[in-house]
Structure formats: structure tokens, C-alpha cells
Amino acid sequence: MKSMRTFHKLSIRAKMVLAFLSLSIASVLLLALSSHYYYSQAVKKDFFNISYEATNRLNYFLDYYFKQFQRSSSTLIESNTIQNWLTDQNYTSENIDDVERELRRYVALNFPEIQNMFLVSRTHNVVSIRESFVGVNNYASESWNRMPLQQKRYIIPTHIADYPGSMGEGVLSIVLPIFGVESLELVGNLVIDISLTEIYQAFMRSKLGQSGDFFILSDNDTIVFHANHEWNGLPISQTGLKDLKLPKDQEATIQPFQGADYLVAAVTSESTHWKIVSMVPFDEMAGELTSATDSMLIILGLIAIFIALMVPFLSAKFVHPILILKNLMRQVAGGNLSVRSVSVPGLDEFQQLNHSFNIMVTRLEELFQTNTTLQMREVQSQLAQKEALIKALQNQINPHLLYNSLGIIQSMAYLEEMPMIEKMAGNLADVYRYTARFSGMETTLREEIIHLQKYLEIIHVRFPSDFQSHLYVNEKFHACPVVKLILQPILENAVKYAIEPLEGKGVIIVSAYDEKNDLVIEIADNGPGIEEEKLHEIEERIRIISTHDVPGIEDGESLGITNVHTRLVLKYGPGYGVRIHSFAGRGTVVSLRMPLLTPLIT
Incomplete structure (x- = not known):
């Protein structure tokens, strides 16, 4: 006990000298006893x-x-x-x-x-x-x-x-x-x-x-x-x-x-x-290993003598930078990321340790700043998503009053035996009822197609003679989950800019196919196409939405192409969304790309 108390009172330098000498002597003795076995x-x-x-x-x-x-x-x-x-x-x-x-x-x-x-x-x-x-x-x-x-x-x-x-x-x-x-x-x-x-x-x-x-x-x-x-x-x-x-x-x-x-x-x-x-x-x-073992014992003895002579001199140099680094690490543990050690160019372990310490603290500081930035972006993304939903809701007319009124019109048309008006009022009521149902961000492709068919029946009433529409969507995609209300806004644009200028003498085709792990839905028309300047403007807006933070939805485009693209990017990421291919005098094809996800259980 007394010897232990004496040892604890010694300086770190003296402890190192004793430790290295003891270790060297123990190593020689251990090697001498076990050399035959390991040999x-x-x-x-x-x-x-x-x-x-x-x-x-x-x-x-x-x-x-x-x-x-x-x-x-x-x-x-x-x-x-x-x-x-x-x-x-x-x-x-x-x-x-x-x-x-x-x-x-x-x-x-x-x-x-x-x-x-x-x-x-x-x-x-x-x-x-x-x-x-x-x-x-x-x-x-x-x-x-x-x-x-x-x-x-x-x-x-x-x-x-x-x-x-x-x-x-x-x-x-x-x-x-x-x-x-x-x-x-x-x-x-x-x-x-x-x-x-x-x-x-x-x-x-x-x-x-x-x-x-x-x-x-x-x-x-x-x-x-x-x-x-x-x-x-x-x-x-x-x-x-x-x-x-x-x-x-x-x-x-x-x-x-x-x-x-x-x-x-x-x-x-x-x-x-x-x-x-x-x-x-x-x-x-x-034969050769015997001489190698003897040489190893001689070298180990020389090393022990060298340690006994050099440890007192080197221990002071070893201990001092360790104590400095210890104090700096305590400051980092306390939250101070601005401290740095004095890094002197060199290849010895203490210099490399100081350099590594500075790199570690710098990276911790960068990670802290990056984490803060990512948290802010996540909050901004969530706010933008909520803003997109609120804007979409704000651009709905009061659905309850509207589809109740349409229900009355449908009943009156039935009593007056006017089936065309009855059917159109019923379809219009179903369309507004579907758009008013924002219980979730996703629905099935089947629901979107049913909603689209009702909307197309309304357009067929408006243009009964020449307007044509075709849906080519394989039933295997019907149960796939998609973002709600992404087809009708694109179809409305096609009617407004392709069918109306031709006084109803046009065709709209809706198709779907899978490409690797993605689902692609295309809405094509044979209208006059989009003017080159306008097309560049829309594509630039889509590019900004995909490559930068998603902006808020401006008035007048709450249910347009950029609205649909914004919601797809917010839901699935920048690799998805809307792509437009327009051909002057021949028509336009709008493609919606989204992940081909596991079908929803309905």
C-alpha cells in the first residue's frame, strides 16, 4: 500500500520511465520463457x-x-x-x-x-x-x-x-x-x-x-x-x-x-x-529460424537499454501536447466548437493528432450548421406543401352549396324528362364532390379515371358531334396510389387550349405505361400546340420548381400544370413531375411521372 501511494505521488514523466522499464524487462523475461513454444x-x-x-x-x-x-x-x-x-x-x-x-x-x-x-x-x-x-x-x-x-x-x-x-x-x-x-x-x-x-x-x-x-x-x-x-x-x-x-x-x-x-x-x-x-x-x-530468434533477443535487449536511456528525455515531450489536447477536448465537449489546436506541419503522431483534432472540430461545426440548414429546409418544404394544399382549397368555390344546387337541378331535369341536363348536372356534382374531398393527399388511379370520365362526359355534352376522347389505361395500374387531382387540371388545359380553338373538332387521348420502377401517364391532344415562347416559360417554371426550393403557388395557376408538378415534386422528389412535348400545328403531349408504388388496399 505504501509503495502504491508513493507511485501515485510521482510525476507523469517518472511514471512513464518506470512503466517503460518494467515493460521492457517483463517483455524480455516473457519472451525468454515462451520463445520455445512460439518458435x-x-x-x-x-x-x-x-x-x-x-x-x-x-x-x-x-x-x-x-x-x-x-x-x-x-x-x-x-x-x-x-x-x-x-x-x-x-x-x-x-x-x-x-x-x-x-x-x-x-x-x-x-x-x-x-x-x-x-x-x-x-x-x-x-x-x-x-x-x-x-x-x-x-x-x-x-x-x-x-x-x-x-x-x-x-x-x-x-x-x-x-x-x-x-x-x-x-x-x-x-x-x-x-x-x-x-x-x-x-x-x-x-x-x-x-x-x-x-x-x-x-x-x-x-x-x-x-x-x-x-x-x-x-x-x-x-x-x-x-x-x-x-x-x-x-x-x-x-x-x-x-x-x-x-x-x-x-x-x-x-x-x-x-x-x-x-x-x-x-x-x-x-x-x-x-x-x-x-x-x-x-x-x-x-535452422534459419533459430538464428532469427537469437537475433531478435539481442535486438530486444538493446531496445530495453535504449528505452532506459531515452524515456526520461522523451517523456516530457510526449506528455505536454497530450495535456494541451485534453483541455481542448474538454472545451469541445462543453459545446465550444471554435477552439483549435496549434498545428505544426510534420509527420509525427502528435502533429497528426492535432491536425486531425482541428479537422474533427471543423467537421462537427459544419455538420451542426448543415443539420440546422436541413431542418430549416424541411420546415420550408412542409410549409410549401401546406401552402399548396391551402391554395388548392382556396380556389374551390363553396362545394356544398354548389353540388346541393346541382342536385336540385338534376332532380328538376328528371321530373321534366330532360335526360341530357340530368346527366350533365349529375356529372358536374360528382366532379365538385370529388374535388372537395381532401381527406388525404393520395388516391388510386381508378378514382382519378372515374373522376376524369365524368368530366369528359360534360365536355362531350358541350361538343356533342366532333369531340373525341379515348382512355387507354391497363387495369393493372388502377389500384396504384397517385397524388389526388392530377389528371383533371391537365385535361382542362387540353380542352381550353386545344379543343376550344378547334370548336370541339379535336381528340384527347389518356394512356399509361410503366417504365422501370416508374408509372408514366400521358395526356395527348391534336390541337395547335403551345407557342414556343410560352412553352419555354412553362418549362423554366417547372425546372425552377424541380431544382430549387418549391415556391408558393401564384394566383391563377392553383390547378394548372405548375400546381400539379409542384405537388408531385413535394410528394415524390425532384426526379418526378410534369414534362411537356409540344409540336406546332400537331398537338401537345403532357407526361406525368411518379413512382410505381404498391397498390392501395381498398
């Missing part, structure tokens, strides 16, 4: 990395090597001679001779390490390249002859061939499926027995160190390949490797073998599921 782990890791890279190369070689047989034999197994013998049960000895010649031609042109080739039919009839030399043989002792036909490539591990001319040496059997060219059914297998010559050469090129070695172990624990050829094809329990404990896949272990410590690692091939095991004496891998 061994490092050796194992380096060995595994080296062996893993070499093993991957060997795995790639084996996979590529076996695939080459399959690729090169594709022409052979698709030939008419092979296909006819496999599918025709009435073959003759002449057919067998033809098959044998095809097989021997393949061997002569491709792989010299092929010991024998066998063509196996669905009835397990067999033709080999040595048929004419050794006579008929049922090959009953061969493992591939006891298996059903294979539908994909299969590798039989090293085994001793037992047929005439094999000389009792170990071979690998590659079993390849043969499918009928016309039927695409499995009609036989092509079995290729190969010697281990190419594999031996590849493994010799990949030796580990001076005495390290690789061997291949099949999934049934038989030796596929080992530099000691006498072990090839034997179970590992019958070889000198029987006491070897294989590590888990992609792991390395240190274990005694033949009177010395060996590093052993195993990696499983994805294509054959065989294990490629690498072995190397521990001393071979540890």
Missing part, C-alpha cells in the same frame, strides 16, 4: 504454408492430369467404331479388331504412360488394346470389372494389375463414362490403366527441403503414391508409415518418426478426396 508454432506455420502451397500445386497437377485423359478421349468415345460396338449386340471379331485399333491409335498419339485400355459395355463385355496378343480374358480380378458402370469420372487408387502383360506393377485406373451419341444414355465405360511415371516426376520436382517428401493416401487408407514404390497399392498399416499419426485436414503436427522429429501436414483433394501428406525433418525447417 515451434512459427516453424509449424511456415512449414504448413510452404507445404500447403506445394500441395495445392500437386492437387492442381493431378486434377489437370486426370482431366486431360477425359478431354483427349472425347473424340475416341464418340467415334462410330466405339459407339457401334457398345450399342450393337451382334458384333463380330472384325468389329473387335476395329475397336482394338482405335484404342491403340489413341495410346500411340497421346500418353506413353498408358499400360492398358479397356472398353466395357453394359453387359460387361470387355475389349482391350492387347486383345489380339493375349486372347480373350474376362478380367474378373480387376476392381473396375466388379463395379457397375460409372456415370462420371472415377479414379481407382493404385493397385497391382493382374492380367497378361501387366508385369504385376502398380497402376492407377481412370474410369470414364461413355454416353450414346444419339440416345445420350450411359452405354459403357472406358478404363485407362496408367503407370505412376508422370506422378513420380511431378512429386520429385516438388520435394520439401533436402529430405522432405510427399505421399498420397486414398480415402480407404491405401498408398496411392510414395517414393518407395514397394508401398504403392498397399494399406498404410502394412508399410513403414503405420506408426504415423496423420493430422487433421489443413493442419500440421510435430511427431517422432524413424528416430527424429518430423513436421507432418495433410491436405485433402476436392476432386479425388485423397490426402496429400507432406513430411520434412523438424531440424531442416528450424
Whole structure:
């Protein structure tokens, strides 16, 4: 307790000196005690990395090597001679001779390490390249002859061939499926027995160190390949490797073998599921690391001495800027974002820390100002949206008095048997009733179309002979939500500026289609078009609304094109709204673009 109180009374500089010295001494002692363990782990890791890279190369070689047989034999197994013998049960000895010649031609042109080739039919009839030399043989002792036909490539591990001319040496059997060219059914297998010559050469090129070695172990624990050829094809329990404990896949272990410590690692091939095991004496891998460890200990001792000499001098320089920065951070935490540290150009950590502190405070100040600005814009946007709604309401005449009066007119027309006036009064009442219903900002496209049809019936009464209107809106869009009252204002403009100048001799077409994730509604007319100067004026007003804060709605345009565009921009953003395409003497097309949203449940 007394020593702790004494330590707390020391200055920060003295504490740093004691802390660094204690840490240095503890590091040296800890390293001395644990160096052997970490040294061994490092050796194992380096060995595994080296062996893993070499093993991957060997795995790639084996996979590529076996695939080459399959690729090169594709022409052979698709030939008419092979296909006819496999599918025709009435073959003759002449057919067998033809098959044998095809097989021997393949061997002569491709792989010299092929010991024998066998063509196996669905009835397990067999033709080999040595048929004419050794006579008929049922090959009953061969493992591939006891298996059903294979539908994909299969590798039989090293085994001793037992047929005439094999000389009792170990071979690998590659079993390849043969499918009928016309039927695409499995009609036989092509079995290729190969010697281990190419594999031996590849493994010799990949030796580990001076005495390290690789061997291949099949999934049934038989030796596929080992530099000691006498072990090839034997179970590992019958070889000198029987006491070897294989590590888990992609792991390395240190274990005694033949009177010395060996590093052993195993990696499983994805294509054959065989294990490629690498072995190397521990001393071979540890030679360079031993000198590296000794050098590291010497350097660490020198570092400890250097720290003992330099810490008292450097601690004062380290502590002072930390205290200054601490005081500045307290001021920032208190809300003062105007403080800045003295930033001296340089690359050391304290200079960079001061520079980063200044950047942080500047960005905090900018974020605070940006947040305030965004909040103000959000308030302005909400006010503009409410203003648009209020302006739209202000430009409605008193709806209750109006559609009540229209209801009376409709009743009188019914009593007087005047159906045209009755229908027109009813439609007009429905139109004003719909515009007066501002219970929500959105409705369905179906409601907008129904409202539009009633309005068009009124226009047809006004121009009964020549006026035409067409609605081409697919029913799949009817349930889509849209901003309320966006079609009638555009249609009113079309009637006013396209139909009236032609004394009703015009056409209005309303259509809708989807474009990616958007819904586009077009109102087209065949009127005289919009004058170029007026069109530029409208487009400029639309552009200002889309790219700047949305302005208030001016008198006289509460239900016009800019009103509809303003409400679409307020609802969906600047990427949506109204676009106008006008053609002098031919008409105008007004497009309304909005998101294609999930249909409303009505």
C-alpha cells in the first residue's frame, strides 16, 4: 500500500520511465520463457504454408492430369467404331479388331504412360488394346470389372494389375463414362490403366527441403503414391508409415518418426478426396529460424537499454501536447466548437493528432450548421406543401352549396324528362364532390379515371358531334396510389387550349405505361400546340420548381400544370413531375411521372 501511494505521488514523466522499464524487462523475461513454444508454432506455420502451397500445386497437377485423359478421349468415345460396338449386340471379331485399333491409335498419339485400355459395355463385355496378343480374358480380378458402370469420372487408387502383360506393377485406373451419341444414355465405360511415371516426376520436382517428401493416401487408407514404390497399392498399416499419426485436414503436427522429429501436414483433394501428406525433418525447417530468434533477443535487449536511456528525455515531450489536447477536448465537449489546436506541419503522431483534432472540430461545426440548414429546409418544404394544399382549397368555390344546387337541378331535369341536363348536372356534382374531398393527399388511379370520365362526359355534352376522347389505361395500374387531382387540371388545359380553338373538332387521348420502377401517364391532344415562347416559360417554371426550393403557388395557376408538378415534386422528389412535348400545328403531349408504388388496399 505504501509503495502504491508513493507511485501515485510521482510525476507523469517518472511514471512513464518506470512503466517503460518494467515493460521492457517483463517483455524480455516473457519472451525468454515462451520463445520455445512460439518458435515451434512459427516453424509449424511456415512449414504448413510452404507445404500447403506445394500441395495445392500437386492437387492442381493431378486434377489437370486426370482431366486431360477425359478431354483427349472425347473424340475416341464418340467415334462410330466405339459407339457401334457398345450399342450393337451382334458384333463380330472384325468389329473387335476395329475397336482394338482405335484404342491403340489413341495410346500411340497421346500418353506413353498408358499400360492398358479397356472398353466395357453394359453387359460387361470387355475389349482391350492387347486383345489380339493375349486372347480373350474376362478380367474378373480387376476392381473396375466388379463395379457397375460409372456415370462420371472415377479414379481407382493404385493397385497391382493382374492380367497378361501387366508385369504385376502398380497402376492407377481412370474410369470414364461413355454416353450414346444419339440416345445420350450411359452405354459403357472406358478404363485407362496408367503407370505412376508422370506422378513420380511431378512429386520429385516438388520435394520439401533436402529430405522432405510427399505421399498420397486414398480415402480407404491405401498408398496411392510414395517414393518407395514397394508401398504403392498397399494399406498404410502394412508399410513403414503405420506408426504415423496423420493430422487433421489443413493442419500440421510435430511427431517422432524413424528416430527424429518430423513436421507432418495433410491436405485433402476436392476432386479425388485423397490426402496429400507432406513430411520434412523438424531440424531442416528450424535452422534459419533459430538464428532469427537469437537475433531478435539481442535486438530486444538493446531496445530495453535504449528505452532506459531515452524515456526520461522523451517523456516530457510526449506528455505536454497530450495535456494541451485534453483541455481542448474538454472545451469541445462543453459545446465550444471554435477552439483549435496549434498545428505544426510534420509527420509525427502528435502533429497528426492535432491536425486531425482541428479537422474533427471543423467537421462537427459544419455538420451542426448543415443539420440546422436541413431542418430549416424541411420546415420550408412542409410549409410549401401546406401552402399548396391551402391554395388548392382556396380556389374551390363553396362545394356544398354548389353540388346541393346541382342536385336540385338534376332532380328538376328528371321530373321534366330532360335526360341530357340530368346527366350533365349529375356529372358536374360528382366532379365538385370529388374535388372537395381532401381527406388525404393520395388516391388510386381508378378514382382519378372515374373522376376524369365524368368530366369528359360534360365536355362531350358541350361538343356533342366532333369531340373525341379515348382512355387507354391497363387495369393493372388502377389500384396504384397517385397524388389526388392530377389528371383533371391537365385535361382542362387540353380542352381550353386545344379543343376550344378547334370548336370541339379535336381528340384527347389518356394512356399509361410503366417504365422501370416508374408509372408514366400521358395526356395527348391534336390541337395547335403551345407557342414556343410560352412553352419555354412553362418549362423554366417547372425546372425552377424541380431544382430549387418549391415556391408558393401564384394566383391563377392553383390547378394548372405548375400546381400539379409542384405537388408531385413535394410528394415524390425532384426526379418526378410534369414534362411537356409540344409540336406546332400537331398537338401537345403532357407526361406525368411518379413512382410505381404498391397498390392501395381498398
